[in-house]
Amino acid sequence: MTEIEELRAANEALANRVGKLEDITDIRRLQFAYGYYIDYCHYEDVVNLFAEDGEVVFLSGLYKGHKGIRRVYIDWILNLFNEGREGADDGFLFDHIQMQDVVTVADDRQTAKGRFRGVLLGGSHDIRKFKPAGVPQQFMESGMYENDYxxxxxxxxxxxxxxxxxxxxxxxxxxxxxxxxxxQAQVLFPEDPLGPDELLDVVRPTWPYRQDFPVHWVHPTVARHMIKPKQ
Known part of the structure; x- marks a missing residue:
């Protein structure tokens, strides 16, 4: 390999490394935007963060495509917490904090995986006339995201x-x-108008029950890969 060829190869490798760093920044920005849009009930903006054939896994249910995604975020969550109104509502707290991210970009830079921790502080102030049915007036929540991009x-x-x-x-x-x-979801759409398109074939018990949620990346020091179970 000539000196020029070596320089070209080094330049290509460096450009790929910089490109992956830019991809990681873009994906972090995407996930953080997701949290901010939910905070203030901008659910149309949430839906538009997803690919056309995107999907959501929530409470052991799988929601497919933009129709399914709208069903979980707008038909269900927006109506439950904000009576279907887009935008901030006085007296309603719904802060979704996205953090502890680990993002892994594929070599072709067309796909990626990301893990984030979400912490939620939510509730309704006494001044708010509307109180979501079946939801504590003040509550806290934490969950893990293991996402594909x-x-x-x-x-x-x-x-x-x-x-x-x-x-x-x-x-x-x-x-x-x-x-x-x-x-956990029990009944599928359309029998349940708010139900998922599919139920996962694994059990996901809710608090106080716990189970491991394997990560997508290779261990950074011992190079052991925790395989994500097929779902």
């Missing part, structure tokens, strides 16, 4: 958002004395 027409989008609830608790009594107020 895809570059669609040059833009990173969420391919599969897989949220596994870790715990929920009423603020007054804490996680030691309460269980999760959201539970």
């Amino acid at each position: 895809v570059r669609e027409n040059g833009v990173w989008k969420i391919k599969r958002l897989d949220y596994r609830l870790q715990w929920q608790a009423e603020y007054e009594t804490g996680w030691a004395h309460t269980d999760a107020h959201l539970h």
Whole structure:
């Protein structure tokens, strides 16, 4: 290999490394934007973060495509917490904090995987007349995301958002004395108008029950790969 060829190879390798770093930044920005849009009930913006054939896994149910994604975020969550109104509502707290991210971009830079921890502080102030049915007035929540991303027409989008609830608790009594107020889906759409398109073939117990949620990456020091189970 000539000196010019070596320089070209080194330049290509460096450009690929820089490109992957830019991809990681874009994906982090995408996931953080997801949290901010949910905070203030901008669910149309949430839906548009997903690829056309994207999907959501929530409470052991799989919601497919933009129709399924709209069903979980708009028909269910937006109506439950904000009576279907887009935008901030006085007296309603719904802060979704996205953090502890580990993002892995594929060598071809067309797909990626990301793990994030989500922490939620939510509830309704006394001034708010509307109180979501079956939801504590003040509550806390934490969950793990193990997501897939895809570059669609040059833009990173969420391919599969897989949220596994870790715990929920009423603020007054804490996680030691309460269980999760959201539970596993049982009935599919359209029998349940808000139901998922499919049920996962694995059990995902909610708090106080716990199970491991394998990561997508290779261990950084011993190079052991924890295989993500097929779902």
